[in-house]
Amino acid sequence: MNTADWKNKLAQVQPRNEEAAQQASRHVNQLTKPLGSLGRLESLAVELAAMTGEPFPAVTPPGVLVFAADHGVAAEGVSAYPQEVTAQMVANFAHGGAAINVFSRQIGALLHVVDVGVAVDVDAPGVWTKKVRPGTASFLRERAMTREEAEQCVQIGFESAEAIIDEGAKLLIVGEMGIGNTTASSALLAALTGAEPDELVGRGTGVSDEKWQKKKAVVKEALSFHQPDAGDPLDALSKVGGLEIGSMAGAILCAASRRVPVLLDGFISTVAALLAVRLCPVSAEYLLGGHRSQEPGHAFALQTLGKEPLVDLGLRLGEGSGAAVAFPIVEAATRMLREMATFDEAGVSSE
Known part of the structure; x- marks a missing residue:
């Protein structure tokens, strides 16, 4: 695998198509409703037109990619669950029993689970095994991964997104x-x-x-120990990041290169998006805030990206679940564009 492939494709990430946005905006203003009366749905429809380059964009079916990997830092006592749960949950995904399976079925999504670094081999049907290494090292004591492994994660995410987009996904949830x-x-x-x-x-x-205080102390000590370079996203990823986080960033970069909107999930998804934006700033133009989770860092990450979430339901599960729940709002915006009648079509006076 050539880990430079994703870098070569970043030139394909182009700014939004403003002509398509203007066409969509004009059409929205001709629909049978008072101007602006559908609020954020109207601006969302215009945003989607700009992202896709289509005045009447489609977002169905959405594609969901769930990246799974273990973290060496779990050994430092920072989580409420033991590390074995990662592999157990991947098996649950594969058998259709997790929240993201339920919500993906509800919205008619394509769904794939990608093992990029689970600590043990997962023998479950349909899981894409693309393991970089069996979990990261504990970044309290050493780098989480090598720089080459960090690049490999991004590449795997890029390739996974290409596969699901080629399968027909019109919007991506990671x-x-x-x-x-x-x-x-x-x-x-x-x-x-x-x-x-x-x-x-x-x-x-x-x-x-x-454990919360322990978690804060671990993060502070690791940052002091590694001194990650804020101007070098791959340095930061390799020192204190995660295999699945790098892969999510790669998937987001691929979606942007294909003009496919990305509906962000929770904290981890949004940090991965920030990583993608630091690698390719124009990719920010293809991001939509799905929901705001209970993690304090999530609101900060969304604010840093300049994204306002569609819903705030007090969620903190991950898996892509919050984005999947928010997806029907995005679909509603596109249906408004494609299916509502204009004043002329309906024979309704606009004055």
Whole structure:
């Protein structure tokens, strides 16, 4: 695998198509409703037109990619669950029993689970095995991964997104599974932005007060130890990131290169998006905020990206679940464009 492939394709990421946006905007203003009366659905429809380059964009079927990997930092006592849960949940995904399976079925999504670094081999039907290594090292004590492995993760994410887009996905949702990944995401977000860990580190899967303080201390100590370079996203990823986080960033970059909108999920997904944007700034134009989770760092990450989430339901599960729940709003915006009558078509007076 040539890990430079994704870099060569970043030139394909182009700015939004403003002509398509203007066409969509004119059409929205001719629909049988008072101007602006459908609020954010109207601006969302115009955004989707600009992203896709189509005045009447389609977002169905959506594609969901769930990247799974383990984290060595879990051994430092930062999570409420043991590391074995990662592999167990991947098997659950494969058998259709997780929240993301339920919500993907609800929205008619294409769904694939990608093992990029689960600590053990997962013998489950349909899982794409693209393991870079069996989990990261504990970044409290050494680099999470090598720089080459970080690039390989991005490449795998890029290729996975290409596959699901070629399968027919019109919009991309990236989810994850990995015990310890809110710790890695907090460290990576702090490394990329310079924000204080105390402002970013949340309770993840619901840790006790004692473990929460431990989690904050681990992130602070790791950042002090590694001194990641905020101007070099791959340096930060390799020192304190996660295998699935790098892969999610690669998938987002691929979607942007194909003019496919990306509906962001929770904290980890949004940190991966920030990583993608630091690697390719124009990719930010293809991101939509799906929901705002309970993780304190998520609101900060969304704000850093300049994205306002569609819903806030107090979720903190991950997997892509929040984005899948928000997807019907995105679909509603496109149906408004494609199916509502104009004043002329309906014979309704506009004055």
